[in-house]
Amino acid sequence: MDDFEIIDAHIHLARTVEEESNYWLFPGRRNCDRYGTPERAIEYMDREGISKMAFMTLIPRQYRGPLAEKAKLIKLPERERREKEKKISEQIGPIMREINAWGCEVGRRFPRLLPFSCLAPELGGAKGMVEEVELRASQGAKGIKLHPGMFSFFPDDEEMWPAYEKCQELGLPVLADSGPWPAPHVLVEYPSPVAVPAQRELPDYAEPKNWARVAEAFPRLTIILAHLGSAWWDERVELAQKYPNIYFDTSQGFSAPDRIPYTPHRGLAEEDAVRIFRKIGVDRIMFGTDFPAIAPQPQLEQILRLPLTSEEKRMILAENAKRILRI
Numbered sequence: 001m002d003d004f005e006i007i008d009a010h011i012h013l014a015r016t017v018e019e020e021s022n023y024w025l026f027p028g029r030r031n032c033d034r035y036g037t038p039e040r041a042i043e044y045m046d047r048e049g050i051s052k053m054a055f056m057t058l059i060p061r062q063y064r065g066p067l068a069e070k071a072k073l074i075k076l077p078e079r080e081r082r083e084k085e086k087k088i089s090e091q092i093g094p095i096m097r098e099i100n101a102w103g104c105e106v107g108r109r110f111p112r113l114l115p116f117s118c119l120a121p122e123l124g125g126a127k128g129m130v131e132e133v134e135l136r137a138s139q140g141a142k143g144i145k146l147h148p149g150m151f152s153f154f155p156d157d158e159e160m161w162p163a164y165e166k167c168q169e170l171g172l173p174v175l176a177d178s179g180p181w182p183a184p185h186v187l188v189e190y191p192s193p194v195a196v197p198a199q200r201e202l203p204d205y206a207e208p209k210n211w212a213r214v215a216e217a218f219p220r221l222t223i224i225l226a227h228l229g230s231a232w233w234d235e236r237v238e239l240a241q242k243y244p245n246i247y248f249d250t251s252q253g254f255s256a257p258d259r260i261p262y263t264p265h266r267g268l269a270e271e272d273a274v275r276i277f278r279k280i281g282v283d284r285i286m287f288g289t290d291f292p293a294i295a296p297q298p299q300l301e302q303i304l305r306l307p308l309t310s311e312e313k314r315m316i317l318a319e320n321a322k323r324i325l326r327i
Contacts, residue, residue, distance in 0.1 A: 004304075005318040008053040008296055009325065010175070010226055010251040010288030013038055013113070015102060020292065022061040036292040038106045038113060045112065048297060051318070054114040054288075054325060055106075056145040056175070057099040059092075066091050071152045071202055085121075092122040100132065104139035114327060116143040116175055120151040121159060129163040133172065142325060143173040143224075148205035149181025155205075156213040164218050173222035173325060175249070178208045179230035208235040215243035222247065222324060228285065229254035229268040233276065240280040247324050248280065249288030250316070253299045274306050282312045286321045 013036055014020035020036035035044040041053060059067075066088045073081045100117040107115035117136035123129050133144060144167055148155050155176060167174055181202075204210075208225055209232075215223055225236060228248040239246050254270045268276060277285055287303060289296040303316060321327065 004314055006048075006050045006296075006300065007287065007318040007321040007327075008050055008289050008291060009224075009286040009321045010249045011041070011053045011055045011291040012036060012058050012293065013041060013055045013103070013106065014058045015099070019058065019060055023058050034292060038110055041113065041292075042110060044291075050296065052112050052114060052321075052327065053291070054116060054142065054175075054321070055103070056116045057103045057118055059099070059118070059150070060095065063092055063095055067150055067152070074152070074203070089122040089124070092120070093124060093128070096120065096123055097132065100136050100141075101139070104136055104141055107140045107142070114142040114325065115140065116145040117141040119144050119146055119163060121153055121157075122151065126159050126162045129160070130166045133163055133166045133170070137170050137172060141172065142327065143175055146174060146176040148210070149177060149179075152202075152205060154203070155210050160214075161217065164214060164221055168218050168221040171222075171326065173224055173247075175224040175226060176206070176211070177227065178206050178211075178225040178236070179227045179232060180204070181206055208232050208239055211246065212239060212243070215239065215246050219243075219245055221245060224249060224286070224324070226288065227252050227290075228276075228280075229273070231267060233268040237276060237279055240284060247284045247286065247320075249286045250299065250303065251288035251290040252294060253289075253302050270302060270306070274308055277306075277308070277312075277316075282308070282315055283320060284324075285316050286324060287317045 014023060015037070017034050017037055020034050035041055041055070044050070045053060070085060070088050073084050076084070096118055103115040103117060106113055117132065119129055119132060121129070123132050146155060153160070164174065211223060211225065214221070223245055224247045225239070226249050228236060228250050230252060236248060240248070254268050254273055287300070289299045303313060
């Protein structure tokens with residue numbers, strides 16, 4: 001068997017085990033089995049032979065309430081909506097800055113952990129987001145993370161464009177969750193799709209096609225769409241064929257239809273993966289897992305058993321990340 005280097009291009013870290021366990025309420029998962037803090041992640045990497053991990057920070061669970069409230073504001077008159085959004089930003093902005101600073105400090109302490117700083121309009125609109133990008137880049141951030149679904153914004157909203165321009169100038173990749181929201185692992189909190197609050201009434205902020213205008217306006221911006229195998233993978237193929245600056249990660253593996261029952265788009269089946277990988281371009285796909293929510297090993301085994309060449313596997317598992325993330 002080939003000896004492949006492994007770089008995980010999409011994980012999440014929390015400041016404490018308690019913060020991790022409060023974020024992901026997996027029944028039966030003991031704290032001793034949680035690896036979402038920097039120290040425990042390094043322990044896991046050493047055990048499993050993973051050379052580097054690109055990590056995103058977690059918004060503590062108590063801030064999900066305000067973000068859920070923001071999602072419901074879409075029906076309000078614009079003036080009232082803006083006033084309420086401002087109050088929510090006053091709650092969310094400070095914790096985002098706090099965890100971004102922490103993430104950069106983790107990156108300095110543990111060079112194998114590569115920090116991506118979280119960005120959203122709650123940081124003070126266009127001006128505040130540009131300032132955050134500049135600050136975190138100076139502190140060692142390797143990229144920027146967006147979560148349009150969680151923060152209820154469209155990535156092609158022109159309020160975001162000054163931040164994209166700054167990322168393009170600095171050579172910082174932008175990694176964004178793409179696919180339905182809530183994501184499959186969030187459904188742990190909602191036993192039935194019917195119980196997902198207002199799911200069918202909300203816009204699909206994280207639908208991949210929302211990145212087309214951004215990719216066209218910023219051709220030198222590296223855009224990474226996470227969760228290649230989740231819903232709307234067909235849109236990802238179309239984007240890849242049109243925009244050479246769009247890349248992908250495989251986090252969450254290949255989804256079966258019953259994991260995303262509230263969307264008309266099925267997930268990418270494993271038997272279709274090689275064909276789609278090659279249609280997109282194997283050189284544009286990075287291995288990622290969403291660790292610690294989902295264990296890396298089964299997803300690694302999934303990549304290894306695909307009928308790809310050894311060179312294609314080598315590219316997906318590490319070499320592409322080195323080039324795309326500039327590490």
